[in-house]
Amino acid sequence: MRTVSNCVEDILITQPYLEEALSRNIINFSALALELTEPISKMLKKDVKPGAIMMALRRYNPPPTLGNSIKMKRVIENLGDITVRSNLTDFTVKNSDTIIDNHAKILDRINQESKLFYTFTRGIHESNIIISSSLNNFIHENLKNETFLAVQEGLSAISINLPQNNSKIAGLYYHFFKRLAWEGVVLYEVISTTNEFTILVEDDYVDKAFAAIKKVKS
Known part of the structure; x- marks a missing residue:
């Protein structure tokens, strides 16, 4: 059974710029949750509250490759x-x-x-x-x-x-x-x-x- 967290992950994976901005804490979680309310509600085929989406956003862990790892810095x-x-x-x-x-x-x-x-x-x-x-x-x-x-x-x-x-x-x-x-x-x-x-x-x-x-x- 799909959850709000699954839907949030699916959306962020397909939008790497958004995912990176989220990992750098430069996105307003409340505003983003409101923006995602309609698409996630359609994905789950039921009404979803922005609060549940915002909680899923705060708990989301981006892949480590998006972080400025020591290896990546060294290569750059x-x-x-x-x-x-x-x-x-x-x-x-x-x-x-x-x-x-x-x-x-x-x-x-x-x-x-x-x-x-x-x-x-x-x-x-x-x-x-x-x-x-x-x-x-x-x-x-x-x-x-x-x-x-x-x-x-x-x-x-x-x-x-x-x-x-x-x-x-x-x-x-x-x-x-x-x-x-x-x-x-x-x-x-x-x-x-x-x-x-x-x-x-x-x-x-x-x-x-x-x-x-x-x-x-x-």
Whole structure:
């Protein structure tokens, strides 16, 4: 049988910003209880008093990953260089029997220029190439028999070097996504390797995105 506490937990889990604010004691419990009275009453299919909700809010224990743990602080303090690359284009093509062979031709061309920005990701149904815009014509020519699903120019990549063992820290990426969302930055793509994290944004957002990530680091 579901209880008021169960409903409060379900709502907070789906709203991490609200959950974090609650864990930092910067929310008015009484006002939040009033706000949640109607949705929780609908969830339980009966009238629920704000007092019962406020009690459940005060008793709620957020996951420890939302707290500023020593490990998390250490990782944030040891973030490496932040690198920005502009003039990029994102190509998304449908997977096919020829995409790998055509991609090999692109790799041969890239090996001739070490300063080019390039990433390739193969998904279940589609593949993604992010590359310096100077090679746009070359990509179009070598993938002319492929099915383009999307092409977006005018992009910039912001890469952050992460400390080793960062994959053992729960909630690390949440700090980046939270700050970027608060600043109103729209992410076009997210790319991640073991010790490097890259976001791709339209040029209009690059300054705001860079400043947001600097705030996380500082």
